[in-house]
Amino acid sequence: MAINYKKCPRCGKRDSIPIVYGYPTVELAEEAEKGKVVLGGCCVMEDDPEFHCQNCNYQWNRLEAEEAAYGEITGFKASVGGYFDGFTQVHIDFAARQIIRTHSLDDPEAVFSKRLAVKTLKNLPGQLKDMDLLNWKRRYENSQVLDGTQWQVEIQRQGRILRKSGSNGFPDKWDDFCRLIQKISGRPFA
Ligand SMILES: [Zn+2]
Known part of the structure; x- marks a missing residue:
């Protein structure tokens, strides 16, 4: 728990x-x-x-x-992708008020970053709570699909890090989570 x-x-x-x-x-x-x-x-x-x-x-x-x-969350990293399409990774840092987005197949120099509005950050803990993020299982797996989609979320909390991940298996609110990141970054995340 x-x-x-x-x-x-x-x-x-x-x-x-x-x-x-x-x-x-x-x-x-x-x-x-x-x-x-x-x-x-x-x-x-x-x-x-x-x-x-x-x-x-x-x-x-x-x-x-x-x-x-949820108020103790100081930031999180999330990645999603697959072998052929590469991985999209975002890092939201609450203290720096910043989102950084990279893609494994892009030029390493081509990092997208954006400053986040205070209001966006203020709403985030509640939105993550609506998705039940802290109660997601450590691992979601669907062994019937080969390749497919892999994802990982690393939640930074005061003094500790929580990791959740999946291979073709997803928590119920996964799509909402992706939509939220898309909305914050203004870039695709899926
Ligand atoms: Zn007390």
Whole structure:
């Protein structure tokens, strides 16, 4: 799982305990006494917090943890292509506010790059979240097709890199992902 729901979105510590709702049983009351859970009360609302940080007392739910995880993305590289047509690679760097696009069969000097608008970058984490990018499997494979299309996405997050890849197999939102990159770069990506 690429999203750590138990990590506090405010202080970043992984020292959280679950918040439990409903009328507490004796066992649950004991657990709460020992500091293993927090009692959230009898009524559950849809956006109630599910985790409690023991370091800073902040409370949050899954949705907020997901938003925080996407907010930690600092950039990504994506490539797609095949043996005969070569590979298209893009690198989106959030800090440099830049997209760089290269193609393996092009002149190495012919690098396309474009400065990204602040608004484009601001929308990106939410768009990547809509595509469920962080929850894509590590590998998608369809062994019935030879050659065909290979792809890879390398997501840079604070302090770590996540890699997803495929060979003729794709996550559900792959086409949306390609369209997004096409839209940002103004150049084909497929
Ligand atoms: Zn905290």
